[in-house]
Amino acid sequence: MNKRIGVFICHCGLNIAGTVDVDALREAVGKIRNVVYVKNYIFLCSQPGQEMVSDAVKEHKLDGFIVANCSPTLHEKTFRTIAIKLGMNPYLVEVANIREQSSWPHSKQPDYATKKALKIIKGTIKKLERNIELYTQRVGLTKRALVIGGGIAGIQAALDIADGGYEVLLLDRKQSIGGHMAQISETFPTLDCPQCIMTPKMTEVAQHPNIKLYTYSEVEEISGFIGNFTVKLRQKARYVDWDKCTGCGECIAKCPSKPLSEFNRNLCKGTAIYRDFEQAVPSYPVINKEACLYFQKGVCRVCEKVCPAAAINYEDKDIIKEEKIGAIIIATGYDLMPIQALGEYGAGKYKDVVDGMQFERLLASTGPYAGNVKRPSDQKVPESVVFIQCAGSRDPETHYPYCSKICCMYTAKQALLYKHNVHHGKAYIFYIDIRSNGKGYEEFVQRVQEEEGVVYIRGKVSKVFKRGDKLVVWGADTLTGQTVEIETDLVVLASAMIPSTGSLNLASKTRLATDKFGWFSEAHPKLRPVESVTGGYFLAGTAQAPRDIPETVAQASGAASKVLALFSNEYIESDPVIAQVDPEICNRCGYCESVCAYGAVKLNPKTRIAEVNEVLCEGCGACAATCPSGAISHRNNSRKQIFDMISVATENYDQITTKFDK
């Protein structure tokens, strides 16, 4: 029981003192039992403020203290560090948040705000009275990272960590790394092609001594915790022995089975034995079993005959590998929503209504028509193209409420590239508004509007239908208040970005937090944007939210630097403010196990008594609240402490007078 408690009340300039009567507060706090010292100060977090606290602790021989100021996420650490310097256990320092919880929300009711601040401080004193000294635990860590997803995000993160001197496993479910960026024709706003800017990075990945590539592989299972994960990977059967294969491509050239090409978004045919694209890394092919004549009909085996390296192996099996990992970066990227759901735009019904990525392939020199734009139905050069932005985005009623963020820019780029390709062609863009807030982006859009003569129409499209061999687009021009009808050859939908199916699978396997759409959640939207809520997992790129390449790369480097910071430690220190099981009270029901979002509490397989993994536990308290027998408590948030706090919070505070009382 702490009996010499000090309370330091911060004015936070006028943030607190402008609303709360800090003098009345000091007076009232001074009368509370076990409080031996109270002091007000204008900015406690300033250097003199900190020194004042430090001096007072020594002078008055305090055995614990409270700072009444802003949210503990901001300065709890500052004041606990002071305690450590003074040789006091840091868990005997508590924050009473009277800014976010009182002066700000009640700025119009100063009297109420003052009384509530007192309540908060009194409750915190009650808690501190029964706080015990806690100590962090140290565990070792494996300095080896796993990056899941080999798009530009994963590539960048892997290279940064590898350059930092640590080993990285880079995993992708596809045959090659590269992700969506490899499919793009040219990139806004500078119009460099991915072949020029990404393939060098892909080659670097392949050659880097610290990077181990696992393509055509997926995560089977992840267990363990930050610094100490065990990951099981499934390397899917490739039916090609990559140790023997030279990547010559003879087999691909001769394969008679021609399924639709996924890389070309079904606009043309590929082969059953394939690599994702010409510059694929690795360059070794795999066999698509569903399309292979040998697997489906028992005939063919052409690839085996033509392979000069005897690398084809129809008996190949999935292989499960186990790896020890210290940190995991999630870079599983995005997909585009299936446009069939956009019936009003004739999508799914008409071949010449395509999505943005299909149009990238039509533009790309590596695409189905070698970069000469033709429409899918009859390979005619489109005399005009209508682009529809926000197709499925910003549509809370029927599709996705969020903005996909990149489509304004890539639509402008696509219209420009189309005009360069078909000089006499006409391009129309329907938009809600144009979001071009990146470096050089607005200038790019203006160039498209003014120099390229692309027609921008502000309004939504209501219908796309066929008339003869043309598509007719009905829409509204909300600037002139007119309806418009445009006959066109091709319609391109900037369809909403959604989390990739790979992300959704992984989220269900790892139980990592996502938002309601399936984008991975960051630990804090502003201050911890590259960390996941669970320790040891970091986020990079569009697995977290829609974004363009520059932002993806920046975030990937951010995630990599977090991993490098983690690996610069010899051990991991765990927060001791976590759940604790009293084995004598535990009735072995296992409810705690089912509510823990982090897999931190488990019944011991032998004794069937709940045990908390101190490193995994995030201290959320869900298990403590669930435990029917009261066996789990939360350190320094014991039942007694919580009930003490509730009872002071429900006391009557009317007898306190503030300067605001009439």
Next chain:
Amino acid sequence: MEVSYFPGCTLKQTARNFEISAISSCKLLGLDLTELSRWNCCGTVYSLSTDDSMHHLAPIRNLIRVQEDGFKEVVTLCSMCYNTLKQANELMKKEPDRLKKMNDFMYREEDYIPDVEVYHLVTYIKERLGYEKVRELVKQPLTGLKVAVYYGCLLLRPDSIKLDDRENPMIMEDLLTALGAEIIDYPFSNECCGSYHTLGQKEIVLNRTNKLITEARRDGADVLVLSCPECDFNLDHRQKDTLEKYPNFQTMPVLYFTQLLNIALGGNLEDCGFELNYIDPLPVLREKGIIK
């Protein structure tokens, strides 16, 4: 099989042909449409355009009548009645507080327990009989008849009551295919008919009718088929004024789906009530050899 049936006002007046053809064709399908013993206004636009409970009293009262008659399901024909009854019913299922308030207000009535289901006839036929069964019962296939199907708005919006996909509905097309008709791709099936502007600003409706019928012609349709007396008035009866305003306009017969159903199932021609159709469909039906 006895099926509780809510007619609504128009079916007793300008849309008699819709009602009699429905009753006759349902009989041929083995469905005995039993008119509610008592019924009142469906609530019409008033219940759709305001958010207060008052305007939902009318549709809910009708559902109480269904309950009183001992039914768990009620079938409607008119799109408007379908929409108001179904929306009010969904509201009652979703908002128990509102239901209680309304039950308290109608204290002379028995309480409404929202487990009645509201059906449009076309869904009822699909779910209860199935179109395969309908196909088996066809006596006079509609072979060679090119049909454009028109839904308008009330069968498809809002999402909570839609009969089928809002943008590419196929439910009526599938029924007519089962009857042997040839369905044409008609992208205007969910466009607006002009609705009540027919009273105040007729010009709007004439413009719509011109557009919708002309597009159906261009797509190759012989007839337009629908399920809403309001749309029917605008698209059929207003063809007279449309022709006056647009001299190049070419007329086209407009039919209720039940009229074609009745013919295909071998019902009497009198039960189609074709005398109430403004543009006479008999010539084209004769030409195709569907009727004598």
